[in-house]
Amino acid sequence: MSVSSATTEVVDPVPGAAAPHLPEQPDLVQLLTPEGERVEHPDYSIDVSAEELRDLYRDLVLVRRWDVEATALQRQGELGIWASLLGQEAAQIGAGRALQDGDVAFPTYREHGVAWTRGVDPLHVISLFRGVDNGGWDPVATAFNLYTVVIGAQCLHATGYAMGLQRDGAEHAALAFLGDGATSQGEVNEAMIWAASFSAPVVFFCQNNQYAISVPLERQTRVPLYQRAAGFGFPGVRVDGNDVLAVLAVTRAALAAAREGQGPTFIEAFTYRMGAHTTSDDPTRYRLASELEEWKLRDPIARVKAHLSRSGVADAAFFDSVEAEADELAKRIRTGTVEMPDPPGTAMFDQVYAEQTPPLAAQQAQFEAYQASFEGSEH
Amino acid sequence: MTLRQFKLPDVGEGLTDGEILQWLVAVGDTVTVNQPLCEVETAKAAVELPSPYAGTVTELLFEAGTTVDVGTPIITIDDGADAPAPAPVPAPAAAGAGTDGSEEPAAGLIGGAAPGGRTAVLVGYGPRTTEARRRPRRGGPPPARPAATPGADYGSGGHDRPPLLATAPDMTVKPVRHGGLEVGRQAEAHAAAEEAATALGAAPGRGRLRPLAKPPVRKLAKDLGVDLAALTGSGAGGVITREDVTAAAAGPAPVAAPAAAAPAPVAAAAAGERIPVKGVRKATAAAMVASAFTAPHVTEFLTVDVTRMMKLRQRIAARPEFAGVKVSPLLFVAKALLLAARRHPMVNSSWDEAAQEIVVHGQVNLGIAAATPRGLVVPNVKDAGRLSLPELATALAELTETARAGRTAPGDMAGGTITITNVGVFGVDTGTPILNPGESAILAFGAVREMPWVHKGKVRVRQVTQLALSFDHRIVDGELGSRFLADVGALLSDPGTALAF
Numbered sequence: 001m002s003v004s005s006a007t008t009e010v011v012d013p014v015p016g017a018a019a020p021h022l023p024e025q026p027d028l029v030q031l032l033t034p035e036g037e038r039v040e041h042p043d044y045s046i047d048v049s050a051e052e053l054r055d056l057y058r059d060l061v062l063v064r065r066w067d068v069e070a071t072a073l074q075r076q077g078e079l080g081i082w083a084s085l086l087g088q089e090a091a092q093i094g095a096g097r098a099l100q101d102g103d104v105a106f107p108t109y110r111e112h113g114v115a116w117t118r119g120v121d122p123l124h125v126i127s128l129f130r131g132v133d134n135g136g137w138d139p140v141a142t143a144f145n146l147y148t149v150v151i152g153a154q155c156l157h158a159t160g161y162a163m164g165l166q167r168d169g170a171e172h173a174a175l176a177f178l179g180d181g182a183t184s185q186g187e188v189n190e191a192m193i194w195a196a197s198f199s200a201p202v203v204f205f206c207q208n209n210q211y212a213i214s215v216p217l218e219r220q221t222r223v224p225l226y227q228r229a230a231g232f233g234f235p236g237v238r239v240d241g242n243d244v245l246a247v248l249a250v251t252r253a254a255l256a257a258a259r260e261g262q263g264p265t266f267i268e269a270f271t272y273r274m275g276a277h278t279t280s281d282d283p284t285r286y287r288l289a290s291e292l293e294e295w296k297l298r299d300p301i302a303r304v305k306a307h308l309s310r311s312g313v314a315d316a317a318f319f320d321s322v323e324a325e326a327d328e329l330a331k332r333i334r335t336g337t338v339e340m341p342d343p344p345g346t347a348m349f350d351q352v353y354a355e356q357t358p359p360l361a362a363q364q365a366q367f368e369a370y371q372a373s374f375e376g377s378e379h
Numbered sequence: 380m381t382l383r384q385f386k387l388p389d390v391g392e393g394l395t396d397g398e399i400l401q402w403l404v405a406v407g408d409t410v411t412v413n414q415p416l417c418e419v420e421t422a423k424a425a426v427e428l429p430s431p432y433a434g435t436v437t438e439l440l441f442e443a444g445t446t447v448d449v450g451t452p453i454i455t456i457d458d459g460a461d462a463p464a465p466a467p468v469p470a471p472a473a474a475g476a477g478t479d480g481s482e483e484p485a486a487g488l489i490g491g492a493a494p495g496g497r498t499a500v501l502v503g504y505g506p507r508t509t510e511a512r513r514r515p516r517r518g519g520p521p522p523a524r525p526a527a528t529p530g531a532d533y534g535s536g537g538h539d540r541p542p543l544l545a546t547a548p549d550m551t552v553k554p555v556r557h558g559g560l561e562v563g564r565q566a567e568a569h570a571a572a573e574e575a576a577t578a579l580g581a582a583p584g585r586g587r588l589r590p591l592a593k594p595p596v597r598k599l600a601k602d603l604g605v606d607l608a609a610l611t612g613s614g615a616g617g618v619i620t621r622e623d624v625t626a627a628a629a630g631p632a633p634v635a636a637p638a639a640a641a642p643a644p645v646a647a648a649a650a651g652e653r654i655p656v657k658g659v660r661k662a663t664a665a666a667m668v669a670s671a672f673t674a675p676h677v678t679e680f681l682t683v684d685v686t687r688m689m690k691l692r693q694r695i696a697a698r699p700e701f702a703g704v705k706v707s708p709l710l711f712v713a714k715a716l717l718l719a720a721r722r723h724p725m726v727n728s729s730w731d732e733a734a735q736e737i738v739v740h741g742q743v744n745l746g747i748a749a750a751t752p753r754g755l756v757v758p759n760v761k762d763a764g765r766l767s768l769p770e771l772a773t774a775l776a777e778l779t780e781t782a783r784a785g786r787t788a789p790g791d792m793a794g795g796t797i798t799i800t801n802v803g804v805f806g807v808d809t810g811t812p813i814l815n816p817g818e819s820a821i822l823a824f825g826a827v828r829e830m831p832w833v834h835k836g837k838v839r840v841r842q843v844t845q846l847a848l849s850f851d852h853r854i855v856d857g858e859l860g861s862r863f864l865a866d867v868g869a870l871l872s873d874p875g876t877a878l879a880f
Contacts, residue, residue, distance in 0.1 A: 069413075072413045075426060075429050076428070076429060076431040080389075081391075280391040
């Protein structure tokens with residue numbers, strides 16, 4: 001088979017609906033095709049200015065550059081692990097930019113793009129993966145909760161928070177992030193039952209990146225994930241997760257509905273994890289390179305760039321300036337990471353409880369004595 | 380100029396080493412930050428390592444194919460900055476796996492071999508094979524046991540009842556957690572102690588249906604043959620402790636004491652050796668485990684008078700076309716097997732689990748198990764059934780020589796369809812061979828010995844050998860296996876039978 005014929009074959013007639021293992025692919029909300037063409041959708045529309053479009057592009061590029069630099073830093077021994085968002089930039093930027101003041105996001109451990117939209121310093125995220133702290137940002141000031149590594153647990157936090165908002169009479173919403181694998185978790189299902197029962201102002205934003213580490217989607221579900229929402233009693237919608245405009249439009253609508261008291265929505269952002277699950281994972285062991293090549297044709301950034309240049313909204317100078325900015329960001333991340341001071345070994349005792357307990361104080365004293373028993377432990 | 384060294388990082392949470400698969404740069408190359416330097420395979424994945432420095436490569440400290448410990452410098456890059464001369468380069472030390480990792484056929488696959496002697500797994504690190512390194516401790520007495528530290532001892536001081544929630548656990552047994560189970564056990568013991576205290580004259584630990592002791596202590600008592608019911612517990616609430624059990628085991632038998640003091644030299648002598656599993660050993664182990672637990676093996680034995688074959692061997696060896704060729708008994712066994720396999724093609728087949736088919740091979744690729752200095756290898760003679768006897772003799776000789784020289788190419792080991800293992804060369808009578816994975820029969824050829832044998836109605840000294848045939852019972856039934864083995868035996872005891880085949 002020649003390369004060219006392979007290319008024409010993999011561009012599927014229904015853009016974005018590439019999950020050959022699922023029996024029937026439902027329509028997904030799309031406003032910008034992989035080729036960069038603006039299309040309309042009967043239920044979701046968006047009106048973005050040229051400035052907003054350029055900003056979205058900038059977000060996407062900078063976040064990807066951050067991600068690439070962090071992956072390289074891990075390979076150089078500077079980070080313990082890194083969970084790459086490669087391929088999921090549009091889903092995260094679109095969702096993050098849909099948040100308004102007063103809304104709170106509850107991320108997993110991969111929402112670097114959402115963190116970016118909340119103004120979290122990349123170095124504050126990286127410090128977590130370097131093992132320096134538990135996440136350096138202020139979750140209250142940024143309205144971006146700390147990363148949750150326990151799969152799906154943040155859905156309960158978000159639902160609880162949303163129920164609190166409801167009781168406060170506040171017209172805000174909670175945005176819970178989860179992955180396709182998390183939909184099999186008990187917590188997620190419990191959260192959705194509670195959210196439905198109380199019409200809690202929470203939006204469940206599921207990035208279906210097709211794999212729960214190595215487990216493909218067809219092992220998680222027999223129906224498209226968004227259809228699960230019907231069983232809980234709230235609407236579910238599937239959106240092209242690589243289309244930043246569609247994600248923005250759908251998430252805005254869902255958050256608006258939540259703020260207005262219409263209860264939760266489940267959003268399935270249909271996307272693809274182009275990298276490994278984390279730097280400790282080797283995806284070549286469980287998926288085919290051809291699948292990745294297929295998804296590269298739906299790259300979330302390429303379509304925005306194509307649209308920007310084709311519609312004349314941005315010129316080469318703009319793209320160059322974004323590249324230069326990305327290089328600067330990468331440099332800042334690299335320098336900042338390498339120069340991060342190591343925390344003292346006793347720092348782990350500091351934030352176990354709000355007030356330290358006598359047993360913990362005793363443990364700390366023991367630990368300090370133990371540390372001091374080693375040669376060369378002056379620092 | 381400043382020479383910067385890049386140390387092999389832990390690219391996957393807890394890895395201890397990695398194998399450098401290939402270098403992507405050479406000495407003298409100019410590199411930029413994040414330019415890939417080399418490809419490294421770990422127990423988890425093969426990854427490219429990007430350069431943390433920009434500059435000129437001045438030294439590659441390891442050759443491709445070397446397994447390197449995490450934290451060891453692998454490359455030196457001159458970043459061009461002005462600085463004093465660098466510290467001397469520490470002598471690079473390759474890790475145990477050495478440079479022969481290329482022999483591991485399944486390397487890198489899940490469940491297969493992985494560098495450092497681990498088993499490749501998808502998530503997690505695989506079983507550890509290395510020992511933890513410890514930092515040197517300062518001189519002086521070791522610090523006191525944490526459990527004895529006052530202040531950490533909550534609620535248990537001076538009471539003979541167990542507290543409801545102990546935090547000063549029996550450290551020799553296990554740490555106490557504030558989990559439901561432990562709380563429940565503590566409450567149980569507490570209640571039992573209350574009960575015991577009110578029962579008149581009842582000593583703690585006695586008069587119960589079941590003496591109080593933790594499961595590990597019960598296990599210890601069982602192992603040492605100590606009757607718990609006969610003991611008085613010294614622990615809180617009359618609970619029998621580990622010390623009670625060991626004291627009971629040692630107390631009445633003072634003979635045990637000198638025995639316990641003596642064994643130091645014995646232990647030193649018997650300390651033995653730990654050999655990392657790698658290379659051929661590892662491949663063999665994986666193949667044998669795969670075969671033994673996949674194919675249901677049946678082994679049949681046959682004792683054969685091979686006197687005529689041995690005489691024929693001498694006559695044949697004298698023929699001009701066999702000049703310079705080794706005519707071994709193995710050659711005749713191989714020929715007999717080939718002839719018998721032609722009659723019973725099903726023994727020369729494979730089980731295809733995925734396709735649910737039995738693959739009957741069109742040709743016989745005859746494997747010969749060869750002992751080499753590096754371990755067992757099974758090269759095979761391709762399409763051995765088409766070879767004449769001199770050709771077969773030459774092929775067998777070349778095969779075993781190549782194997783013993785350690786030069787067997789992977790292609791020579793692939794595609795075997797049936798195997799002979801010549802255990803007789805070690806003076807052994809017979810064995811129960813394990814199938815070469817993917818094959819359905821293997822023939823063990825034992826030593827040829829002079830034995831008393833009934834020949835033409837009289838006991839004579841004859842040359843006798845034993846054959847053992849293991850076969851995959853999924854494909855080969857007892858009848859077929861027996862007929863095949865009997866045919867091989869008939870050909871060896873009376874080589875003229877070949878004319879009838």
